[in-house]
Amino acid sequence: MDFQMASFITSGLLVIIGLYGVFFVDNVLKKIIALEILGSGVNLALITIGYNGGTIPIKLPGVSVEVFAKESAYPLTHALVLTNIVIEASMLAVMLGVSIILYKKYKTLKSSVILKED
Amino acid sequence: MNYLPMIIVFPLIMAIIMNLLHGKEKAVKYITFITAAILIVLPFISQYGYYYFGGHGVVDGWVSGIAYLYNPAKQAVIVTLSLIASLVLITGMGEKLKNNMFVTLSLMGFASIAAIVLADDIFNLYVFFEIVSIVQAGLVFLSGTEEAYKAGLRYMIMGNVAAALMLLGIAFLLASTGTLNITDMKNYLLVDNPMIYGGLLLLIIGLAYGAGLPPFHNVKADLYARSKGFISAMLQTYSKFVLVGLMLIILKLFNGLDYFASAHGVLIALGVLAMVFGVVMALLQSDYKKLLAYHAISQGGYVATGLALGTPLGIVAGIFHAINHVIYKSALFLGAYIVSCKRGSNLHKLGGLLPLMPSVAFMVLCAKLAISGIPPFNGFQSKWMLAQAAMQVNMPEITIIMIIVSIGTFVSMMKAFYLIYLKPVDEETLKEYENKEVPKLAVFSLFVLTALCIIIGIYPDIVINYLWDYAKEIGVNYYLK
Numbered sequence: 001m002d003f004q005m006a007s008f009i010t011s012g013l014l015v016i017i018g019l020y021g022v023f024f025v026d027n028v029l030k031k032i033i034a035l036e037i038l039g040s041g042v043n044l045a046l047i048t049i050g051y052n053g054g055t056i057p058i059k060l061p062g063v064s065v066e067v068f069a070k071e072s073a074y075p076l077t078h079a080l081v082l083t084n085i086v087i088e089a090s091m092l093a094v095m096l097g098v099s100i101i102l103y104k105k106y107k108t109l110k111s112s113v114i115l116k117e118d
Numbered sequence: 119m120n121y122l123p124m125i126i127v128f129p130l131i132m133a134i135i136m137n138l139l140h141g142k143e144k145a146v147k148y149i150t151f152i153t154a155a156i157l158i159v160l161p162f163i164s165q166y167g168y169y170y171f172g173g174h175g176v177v178d179g180w181v182s183g184i185a186y187l188y189n190p191a192k193q194a195v196i197v198t199l200s201l202i203a204s205l206v207l208i209t210g211m212g213e214k215l216k217n218n219m220f221v222t223l224s225l226m227g228f229a230s231i232a233a234i235v236l237a238d239d240i241f242n243l244y245v246f247f248e249i250v251s252i253v254q255a256g257l258v259f260l261s262g263t264e265e266a267y268k269a270g271l272r273y274m275i276m277g278n279v280a281a282a283l284m285l286l287g288i289a290f291l292l293a294s295t296g297t298l299n300i301t302d303m304k305n306y307l308l309v310d311n312p313m314i315y316g317g318l319l320l321l322i323i324g325l326a327y328g329a330g331l332p333p334f335h336n337v338k339a340d341l342y343a344r345s346k347g348f349i350s351a352m353l354q355t356y357s358k359f360v361l362v363g364l365m366l367i368i369l370k371l372f373n374g375l376d377y378f379a380s381a382h383g384v385l386i387a388l389g390v391l392a393m394v395f396g397v398v399m400a401l402l403q404s405d406y407k408k409l410l411a412y413h414a415i416s417q418g419g420y421v422a423t424g425l426a427l428g429t430p431l432g433i434v435a436g437i438f439h440a441i442n443h444v445i446y447k448s449a450l451f452l453g454a455y456i457v458s459c460k461r462g463s464n465l466h467k468l469g470g471l472l473p474l475m476p477s478v479a480f481m482v483l484c485a486k487l488a489i490s491g492i493p494p495f496n497g498f499q500s501k502w503m504l505a506q507a508a509m510q511v512n513m514p515e516i517t518i519i520m521i522i523v524s525i526g527t528f529v530s531m532m533k534a535f536y537l538i539y540l541k542p543v544d545e546e547t548l549k550e551y552e553n554k555e556v557p558k559l560a561v562f563s564l565f566v567l568t569a570l571c572i573i574i575g576i577y578p579d580i581v582i583n584y585l586w587d588y589a590k591e592i593g594v595n596y597y598l599k
Contacts, residue, residue, distance in 0.1 A: 015286065022279055028271070035278045042286045049293040076298065077289075080241055084285060087248045091278055094252060098259070098271045105264060115272050117340065 007048040014041025039088045043081045050077030122164040129229040136222045154204035161196045181299040185238040191588035198441045203228045205563040209348045212559040227253040235363040251277035258345045269344040280327030287320025310377040329361030331392045335415045342411035347455025351448035354414040358440045365425040374594040385426035392419030397526040406463040417443045424504045430593035434585045435503035442496040446488040449567040453482035469541035479539045481568040488571045490528035496574040
């Protein structure tokens with residue numbers, strides 16, 4: 001099994017673990033951790049798409065554009081992953097803040113208690 | 119000079135400035151008013167066509183940079199969006215919540231929705247899609263109750279799942295085509311490929327989340343019901359236009375391809391399910407705002423069904439219904455806000471408000487007739503077009519469901535009208551009502567929206583004429599065999 005395939009399988013596993021954690025674990029903090037695992041799986045899938053067995057996508061001095069375009073990984077996916085990490089971090093901050101507020105109110109983190117629909 | 123990027127950049131800059139003005143209520147008020155005025159002007163002075171950020175454009179057939187596409191159909195959507203955003207901002211000026219936070223979040227939401235509608239770049243769309251879900255949760259947190267925090271957290275957890283899956287879908291599409299630009303991507307999607315199926319399916323999950331179609335209808339309805347009335351008016355505008363923007367992108371990418379036929383069925387089914395679930399849940403509610411929230415889901419189902427038909431008439435009817443819907447539903451939510459200033463939103467505790475505010479009651483009645491599709495109002499025009507579009511593709515059963523759902527809407531709306539305005543009450547309650555003020559700015563916004571309901575209902579062409587060109591471009595004439 002080559003490297004790219006192994007990487008895809010890892011990202012698939014991460015996504016499945018993340019989805020399992022979000023829907024079946026009864027703890028808000030663990031749900032949020034599972035969301036991060038899900039996001040990491042997606043990021044890994046994005047980076048693996050860009051991988052072509054070549055070098056990092058930084059054009060060093062002395063390398064011509066043709067050689068760079070042929071040998072480096074696809075740089076667009078790296079830009080996407082960087083953006084996605086920033087977005088995920090801000091979502092994480094807001095979710096953690098709200099779960100602190102709800103914890104102070106209910107003294108528990110069980111999602112069957114604090115996320116109950118009424 | 120092309121002012122198109124200013125539609126997104128200007129509200130974002132104002133949002134940052136507003137964030138700094140903490141505790142200076144007067145300055146916030148004046149700047150909010152000026153911003154609201156400028157937001158209405160911006161869509162009219164922008165030029166049609168493609169806009170490439172960074173000035174790169176297309177080099178040797180390769181699109182470089184983020185692209186926006188602007189045309190009359192998108193102009194109609196954005197004018198409606200900015201009109202409602204301005205009216206809600208003006209209504210919020212009279213309310214004592216953390217005012218600068220409210221203005222900041224709603225301007226960010228406006229910018230993101232405008233970007234989702236305009237974007238011709240699928241990753242730019244994803245970024246703003248995520249910003250919208252933070253903004254919506256934040257707007258709900260503003261009301262500060264415990265239920266609001268619960269609803270917001272639940273919405274954000276679901277939102278993170280749906281957005282991560284949607285990003286995976288974008289990754290699949292990127293892997294199979296090698297580009298993120300939508301106009302460009304369309305050229306590479308001709309072959310069917312399991313990757314593309316996966317990408318399409320995951321995009322549909324993102325669409326269902328953003329628009330509140332099943333299986334996400336409960337979290338969305340909870341979100342509307344837990345926020346203040348005029349904020350819900352804005353939130354439902356956001357989700358309708360997310361629906362329009364994403365559906366137009368899905369149609370532009372896949373419409374007319376052989377392998378899209380099955381996905382078509384899925385989209386239509388989602389729309390019909392939203393329609394039926396929404397109205398059934400609404401009939402069961404005893405809380406006025408929850409009732410309106412489920413009706414918003416139900417009407418979103420109409421929009422989704424019309425757009426998912428994929429014919430030019432269906433697309434025009436869908437966008438037109440989205441525009442009409444946000445107008446009358448915002449009026450209804452503002453009416454609910456005015457009522458809740460008097461005494462809560464529990465239908466069993468209200469009553470007898472007609473002699474106290476006959477003009478508000480009349481305007482809310484107009485909006486209620488519009489949502490049930492009674493002829494002189496705008497709801498009738500778009501529902502009529504939707505029914506025609508369904509008949510045109512040989513699906514009379516959808517027309518029948520639409521009519522039945524309309525009747526359910528009418529019944530529950532009239533029930534709510536009776537319980538709030540007509541039911542007799544005792545002396546004590548009347549005295550309690552008289553002590554509480556009606557927010558004047560909300561009545562003004564309600565008046566503007568009701569006037570629009572009647573104007574569009576009598577002259578529907580002022581909106582429809584803008585929509586035909588783009589609908590013919592992305593719509594495909596097809597008949598079910």
